[in-house]
Amino acid sequence: MKARTRAATLLLTPFFVLFTAVMVVPIGYAVWLSLFTEKQSGLGFGGTETVFTGLDNYTAALGDRAFLEGFGVLLGYCLLYIPLLLVGALGLALLLDSALARARRFFQLALFLPHAVPGIIAALIWVYLYTPQLSPVVQAMDAGGVGFDFFSPEGTLPSVVNIALWEWLGYNMVIFYAALQAIDRSVLEAATVDGASAWRVAFAIKVPLIRSSLAMVGLFTVIGSLQLFTEPLILNKGTGSAVTSTWTPNMYAYTAAFDRNDYGLAAAASVLLALTAALLSFAVTRLTGRRKADTASATAPAPKARRARKEQPA
Numbered sequence: 001m002k003a004r005t006r007a008a009t010l011l012l013t014p015f016f017v018l019f020t021a022v023m024v025v026p027i028g029y030a031v032w033l034s035l036f037t038e039k040q041s042g043l044g045f046g047g048t049e050t051v052f053t054g055l056d057n058y059t060a061a062l063g064d065r066a067f068l069e070g071f072g073v074l075l076g077y078c079l080l081y082i083p084l085l086l087v088g089a090l091g092l093a094l095l096l097d098s099a100l101a102r103a104r105r106f107f108q109l110a111l112f113l114p115h116a117v118p119g120i121i122a123a124l125i126w127v128y129l130y131t132p133q134l135s136p137v138v139q140a141m142d143a144g145g146v147g148f149d150f151f152s153p154e155g156t157l158p159s160v161v162n163i164a165l166w167e168w169l170g171y172n173m174v175i176f177y178a179a180l181q182a183i184d185r186s187v188l189e190a191a192t193v194d195g196a197s198a199w200r201v202a203f204a205i206k207v208p209l210i211r212s213s214l215a216m217v218g219l220f221t222v223i224g225s226l227q228l229f230t231e232p233l234i235l236n237k238g239t240g241s242a243v244t245s246t247w248t249p250n251m252y253a254y255t256a257a258f259d260r261n262d263y264g265l266a267a268a269a270s271v272l273l274a275l276t277a278a279l280l281s282f283a284v285t286r287l288t289g290r291r292k293a294d295t296a297s298a299t300a301p302a303p304k305a306r307r308a309r310k311e312q313p314a
Helices: 002-033 056-062 063-095 103-118 119-130 136-143 158-179 187-192 198-207 211-226 230-236 248-256 263-299 303-311
Strands: 036-040 049-053
Touching: 002 263, 036 263, 049 303, 056 063, 056 263, 063 103, 063 158, 063 198, 063 211, 063 248, 103 158, 119 136, 119 158, 119 230, 158 211, 158 230, 187 198, 211 263, 230 248, 248 263
Parallel strands: none
Antiparallel strands: 036 049
């Protein structure tokens, strides 16, 4: 027992050291920084001094309309992006897993390749495709009578969602496809022999069996959506789009820190965003766990049925 404990301690120590260094310490420093602010003495001719202000930075962030509107943008982004991502990735995975699919490796690689492109490069590519004076796509749409301004207030959110989908659709499709490949083929063959159609096999057997993968991807997608930063930041730089410097909470914190040099306010906004992500993660985890428990209880045989099976002679 002592040898096993020492081995477990030896193997877990690097993880806890790294976790403390890259997670616990930065979060603790951000919380500490959010409790202070820098003020200039006198008429502004003197130096700055760090002053403890308690929760004033949190009050200032929550009282700032731009910060709250950023959460409204995130809400709209999540309502549009998450369903499209989950449905699209799951649909592509089911198509690749079907018996009619051909050249699976080619399409799997082709769909995954956009994820290998860094987010900044992907955003720059799509800025080029969104610019009317440069984009052959916009010119073709205008020639066909389908005019759409990707940089307008109405088009900005769909434009950002499109970039994110292009980046992450193939990645999540690979996760779903791997989960589908792990399903016992005998279960699918039995359903087919019983006369189940391809649609029924897909949505009544395959999808319920990979529910844990769906929950995991949904959780990671929610967390990633709250971290929206790169794509709107690129659209904000010299494109004339409706994206402002405080369009999302992350951009609000970035602007507060590096444009206004208000690190206390930036830290407070970051902590509030982290708390929101933690609460949403907890809610998604509880919801998916409850659904798993309900499914398990619904599919479990009744006590009398189990007793009857045991008492049935061979």
